Amino acid sequence: MPELVAPTVRLQAAWLEAHAEWGPGQHEDGFGLGPSDEVGTPVGFAAWVARLTGEVDLAEATDTGAAGCTYRWIVERDRVLGGIALRHGDSDYVRWAGHLGYGIRPSARRRGLATWAVSRMLDEARMRGMDRLLVVCAVDNVASARTIERCGGALEDTTSGPVRRYWIEP
DSSP states (O other): OOEEEOOOGGGHHHHHHHHHHHOSSSOOTTSOOOTTOOOSSHHHHHHHHHHHTTOSOHHHHHHHTOTTEEEEEEEETTEEEEEEEEEOSOOHHHHHHBSEEEEEOGGGOSSSHHHHHHHHHHHHHHHTTOOOEEEEEETTOHHHHHHHHHTTOEEEESOSSSEEEEEEOO
């Protein structure tokens, strides 16, 4: 059974394995990986996890985008299957990327994990008093659109460039 866990250095090897499956880059939405994050070393990985979990100075976290965000990893038997981020507030970044971002590693897709994780994060949003969440996906990302719709997403439009914009009331 999968679980949502806060990012932890204990899962560095498992996270690196998932990251390698995606290939190089920072494209796994939900992990909060930035261009300057160095995750290949224990020290760099620990610094990144500290940023994600809010164990760093708030000003630094704001500059790197970690402030105002709850990150969780989707883990099953110490294997990182994906990540999900609940972005708080109404910043320019949230208006562009949405309140929720998630990604499932290729080998773990088609199991309903994204729908399961989004549902759990909607509970978190509700507890935080968030009453309306923007969720976006690429127009051609049919799997993500289905996930969002299964979780109650109402399509706003597809005229905002190459993305679909949905609203979910948790």
